[in-house]
Amino acid sequence: MNLEYIESFIAVAKFQSLNFASEQLNISTPALSKRINHIENYFNCKLFERTRKGVFLTSKGEVVLEKLTKIQLELTELKNYTASQGSSVLRLGVLPSFAIRYQQLLENNEITKHLTVLVESNTQSLKEKLHDGFIDAFIGDISFLTEEPLFHKSLYQEKYVVMYSDKKQLTGSPSITIEALQSENLLLLNPPCDTATFIQNQLPHQHKNINFKNDFESLIASVKNSKNITVFPESLKMRTTHMNLFYKTLSNYARNIGIASYNQDTVEKLTKILNI
Template structure:
């Protein structure tokens, strides 16, 4: 039995048909079928039941494929460990983040890239809900997310590593009537236009403000944080967002007023921020190295790092 044959059975389990598996592996259908037959003959076990609709894995096949994955992961780790020792680490890492900590994320990625020039770290901004869903489907390897207890219950297969608590704020231009004397003018919250970053927690907070203080008919929701800042800078609207969203926006905040949302009692206004990965996904050396450095960089800013896994 060869490592290549183990890759064959893992691919068949993943894609469900020999045809799709052969295309993914760039081997002929005949070679894949022969490789599967050799594994089954050597083990004396039927791994897949073949039919017109595809290949259905057997109970015994699930056990064997799970062991094959462990062997292949260990082989990958062996090669990657050797690469790390020689500063030759390679690979692609897909990372997503909410807007606030994007600066620290980029800094950590650049430092790692300086050590391992051959790596490819792809970074994009997204809202937390999209990132959690894409972590599950493995479209994203690692994400910096704001989450709450509802998310912990909804995504039991994800590993949440808490970095810090974050607070919801109302942010408005200093000339806006929304914030005066260091307090939010609650009667103005339902009257003045508001622009929001399209995030589940942010939208939920605004919905509660509307329920408590009256309907606001001018609510703009966008997925570009720079548009949010532009509208608030021009005093066209106020915004609601997490404090860490504005941590690296000192220039923007110079002409702004902000207050914590401590006037809502029916929903939480303190949430968790942290690193999230998929529990069952094999961590490559690149994932491990990047997550370690990212945690370390945040620890230098925040003394306590709490693991929820």
């Protein structure tokens, strides 16, 4: 069976939706549906029940999911192990916010002897690069890894910042609650984006006042010239301080930035190298 089909099966089982799973896998829904049909033909049984509320595993589907998940994990670990042999240099993927916050550290000659660094825009992309064997570990938002079979270690907590222009004054305290955002027009970066995922998970499903931009620069420019507001990690604030904008801290929320890898020794080795 094609390994991509295994990933597709696991994604549909996880999200219980062909449409949402296809978005996460970056393939069309009809193509994903064909993959699922192929897998069911392979096992010669029905693995999913299709309903108006979603797609759900049958009893045989539950058994197949358990086995395929183990196979996927073992193959990924094997791929990462073989890729890392013969080289003392670790391949590390990081978020832009980490690269900004620790720029001098990542450019330190003693550090670069041991690391090559790849910057990706979000944790989902980093997870995919790790899964595909392009990196040995990543530094991202490990708050999302509750269901992932990864070894991980927390490095620091990072607050979120709410930014707005003089066209949209938010009076009151220097912080704002997530509940207060429900009545605001929000601009966020296109998914997959860590902040977009976080905000959409926290706000009620009926909240419709969210629009998206393709890149950080156009996002900031749109906020500056409108009554929209945006949310982003605190470390990205330094990219906007010259634009005469206003900021509040998002109350009671922070993301957990940490190292993640399929290899526990790699996590420990990176911790020593970075010494954060």
